[in-house]
Amino acid sequence: MEENKKxxxxxxxxxxxxxxxxxxxxxxxxxxxxxxxxxxxLDQSFIMGxxxxxxxxxxxxxxxxxxxxxxxxxxxxLGAGRMNYAIDPGLYALGDPADQSPVLVTANYxxxxxxxxxxxxxxxxxxxxxxxxxxxxxxxxxxxxFGTKELIDRxxxxxxxNVVSHRKIILPQLGAPGVAAHLIKQFTGFKVHYGPxxxxxxxxxxxxxxxxxxxxxxxxxxxxxxxxxxPIELIATxxxxxxxxxxxxxxxxxxxRSGFQxxxxxxxxxxxxxxxxxxxxGTVLIPLLLPYLFGRAxxxxxxxxxxxIAVGLIYLRGMDLQIWPGKxxxxxxxxxxxxxxxxxxxxxxxxxxxxxxxxVKKEMRFALPLEIGGVILGLVTWITSLIIAWEL
Amino acid sequence: xGSMVYLKNVATLGIDTSKCTGCGMCLDVCxxxxxxxxxxxxxxxxxxxxxxxxxxxxxxPAGALQVQSGVGCAAAVINGMLGxxxxxxxxxxxxxxxxxxxxxxxxxx
Ligand code: SF4
Ligand code: SF4
Numbered sequence: 001m002e003e004n005k006k007x008x009x010x011x012x013x014x015x016x017x018x019x020x021x022x023x024x025x026x027x028x029x030x031x032x033x034x035x036x037x038x039x040x041x042l043d044q045s046f047i048m049g050x051x052x053x054x055x056x057x058x059x060x061x062x063x064x065x066x067x068x069x070x071x072x073x074x075x076x077x078l079g080a081g082r083m084n085y086a087i088d089p090g091l092y093a094l095g096d097p098a099d100q101s102p103v104l105v106t107a108n109y110x111x112x113x114x115x116x117x118x119x120x121x122x123x124x125x126x127x128x129x130x131x132x133x134x135x136x137x138x139x140x141x142x143x144x145x146f147g148t149k150e151l152i153d154r155x156x157x158x159x160x161x162n163v164v165s166h167r168k169i170i171l172p173q174l175g176a177p178g179v180a181a182h183l184i185k186q187f188t189g190f191k192v193h194y195g196p197x198x199x200x201x202x203x204x205x206x207x208x209x210x211x212x213x214x215x216x217x218x219x220x221x222x223x224x225x226x227x228x229x230x231p232i233e234l235i236a237t238x239x240x241x242x243x244x245x246x247x248x249x250x251x252x253x254x255x256x257r258s259g260f261q262x263x264x265x266x267x268x269x270x271x272x273x274x275x276x277x278x279x280x281x282g283t284v285l286i287p288l289l290l291p292y293l294f295g296r297a298x299x300x301x302x303x304x305x306x307x308x309i310a311v312g313l314i315y316l317r318g319m320d321l322q323i324w325p326g327k328x329x330x331x332x333x334x335x336x337x338x339x340x341x342x343x344x345x346x347x348x349x350x351x352x353x354x355x356x357x358x359x360v361k362k363e364m365r366f367a368l369p370l371e372i373g374g375v376i377l378g379l380v381t382w383i384t385s386l387i388i389a390w391e392l
Numbered sequence: 393x394g395s396m397v398y399l400k401n402v403a404t405l406g407i408d409t410s411k412c413t414g415c416g417m418c419l420d421v422c423x424x425x426x427x428x429x430x431x432x433x434x435x436x437x438x439x440x441x442x443x444x445x446x447x448x449x450x451x452x453p454a455g456a457l458q459v460q461s462g463v464g465c466a467a468a469v470i471n472g473m474l475g476x477x478x479x480x481x482x483x484x485x486x487x488x489x490x491x492x493x494x495x496x497x498x499x500x501x
Contacts, residue, residue, distance in 0.1 A: 142445070142463050176421035176447035177461065194420050212420075219423035221396060296399050298466075350465030352396075354424065356444040357462030357469075359399040364466055 038157040040088035040129065046114075051093040055159025060093045063121040069114055085110040086134030091158040095124040099165040102206060104195070105151065106172065107132040107140050119199040123206065126164065130154050141178030148180045155188045170195045170210065173217060221353045226287040229351050233283035237344065241279055245272045255386040267386060274313055278337040281305040282344025290352070298355070299367035302345025306338030313337070328385035332378045339374030342367060403442035404460040409433045411456035418448035418457060 042050055042059050045068055050057040072085065089108045094117055103126040106116050113129060130150050132140035140146035155161070155169075171179060173194045181192035196205050196216035205212050249268035256263015285305050286298070293301035310333045320326035346367055349355040405426070412433035419427050419434065424441040427434045427448070446461025 141447075173421060173423065173447075176451055177445045179450070181417065181451050182453040197423060214425070217420065217423065218425055291396055296397065346466045350463070350467050352464075354396050354441070354443050355398045355464030356403050356442060357464045358402040358404050358444060358460065360464040360466050360469060362399055362402050364469055368470075 038090060038159065040090035040092060044087060046087075046110075051096070053093075053159070054162040055091065058091050058093050058163070060095075061117055061127070063094060063117045063119075063123070065114055065118055073111060073114065087113055087129060089129045089131035089154060091160055091163065092127045092129060094120060094127055095122075097124040097126050099163065101125050101164070103128055103160065103164060103169045104202075105130060105169055105175070107135060107137045107146055107175075109134050109136045109140075112136045116199050116202075119202055123203065126160070128154060128158060128160060128169065137172050138174040141175045144178050146175050147178040148183050151179055151184055152187050155184075155190060160190075161188075167191060168193055168210070170205075172199070173197045173212075174219075219353045221290070223288070225353075226290060229348075230284055230287050233287065233344070233348065233351070234279075237279050237283060241275065244275060248272055248275065251383065252386065255383065257386075257390050263386075270317060271382070274310075274333055274337060275340070277309050277313065278306060278340035279344065281309050281337070281341035282348075286341075286345045286348050287351075290348075297346075297363040297367065298349050298352075299342040299346040299363055299371065302342035303338045305345070306341030307334070309341065310334045310337040325385045325389040328381050328388070332382035332385060335374045335378030335381065339371045339378065342374075343371040346371070397440050398443070398464070400440050403439050403444060404458075405436060405439055405442045405444070405448075406458045407434070407436055408456045408458075409435070411454045412452075413454045413456075415453060417451045417453065421447040421451050423447070 039056055040059050041047075042057070044059065046061060046066065047059040048062050049060050051060045087108050087110050101124050104116065104120075105128045106112050108129045108131055113127070116127065130140075130146055131154070132145045132150075135143070135145065137146055151171075160169075167190050169184075169190045170193045171181075174197055176194055179192065181194070184190055184192050193210045194212075195202060195210075196212045197219055198216070201212070201216045205216065248271040249264055252266070252268030252271055253260040253263040256266065282302050282305070286293070286302055289305075290301070294304050295301045313333060314330045319330045321330060346360075346363065349360050349363070414429065414432045414434065416429065416434075419429065423445065424438070424443060426436055426438050426442050428437040442459070443464060444459055444461050446459055449457040449459045449461070
């Protein structure tokens, strides 16, 4: 048995029970579940009564989301109180399941849970919620909290073995990076079936006898999914934008040839608009146009978006490229705008669905120094252009 | 949009075909259609599409697959370099309809 276990673990790879937990995640995790006991609380707001099972009374939920659920979703999307949007881990009944009903596993992030039950309208099932500290399946799988150990423990403590007579559990495919299916089978007797990537395909997957089509297995990154990311990308830049804008305005005022006010109006406001457009390039145009932009590296895509913006701005402002201050000002924006757009575009790798860590590291090795260099050089050039304008 | 591809020749994915039993698990879990069954063993047909999520190596019962898994997220790498958050990041696809809340550049803030 010991021998056998070693070989299926693949020797040096995952050896149970390694817990790959990252307790200090700065991205909305660490929400402690309100209830650490085996049975999820019946007093949670979305529970509609309970169902008697051999494991005791379990909370029952509906596939119909209530106004309160929707309100919670809106609040979460706006970033208010999203840190605590965790539900109790454990076993829930969706509709009126029996001992033959399917078991679906998800994370204890309320939005993941809501989305899952909404897609299962008319289906009676058990939902086994893992404690992922309020983080969605994909993120939690990457961290290992949606993981082998947690699933094994949760199967035991939830009483699942007594509640269902079969030994099959359905996991979201995107949970696979965290869970070793063969170890679940070995330690609990439950066979893991990886369901489709998108919950909306679940009814078809269940109907087909737990068979997913090729399309159901492939992660895509369509326009719709890219668009919903834009507000967050944009909001994330708000604070630096305001701070840098203030600095630019003061600089332009102090270096103004004919007084503070004209400096602000002549150069400061333009600088702020340029910065704003550079940010729009990196946070709005990149998500929108991602598949159509030149280059594979995101920073290269951002660089070209930034160059187009810079050239457009220089043209619109009608910079006098015959004189040195005009030349230098143009150059400064040709350096800064693409650098900023490229940097923000590079940050979008985290939201995309196909960038590998090796790739991101490779991209950053050449892009990050250039981006930082571009901004510094551009800033120096801009300040110089303002100063030499005094001489004229 | 299955055609979106990131950088070439960087993925750390490797297979030891002699260990592969042809169970097909990796075909199931890979979200980028990287593998194909080739007789009794799988082969890597699209290495450049691999996003190093680690699902295949984790679920290969024979230990035939290796990949240095991680999240391809620049913000996380930068945070790691600055010693913040241990380089963690909540970044990922929006496919369960919920992730948009903490993805992308804002994910670690
Ligand atoms: S999971 Fe492993 S053993 Fe199974 S087909 Fe893939 S490589 Fe072969
Ligand atoms: S690491 Fe992920 S994307 Fe790469 S081959 Fe394995 S399952 Fe597919």
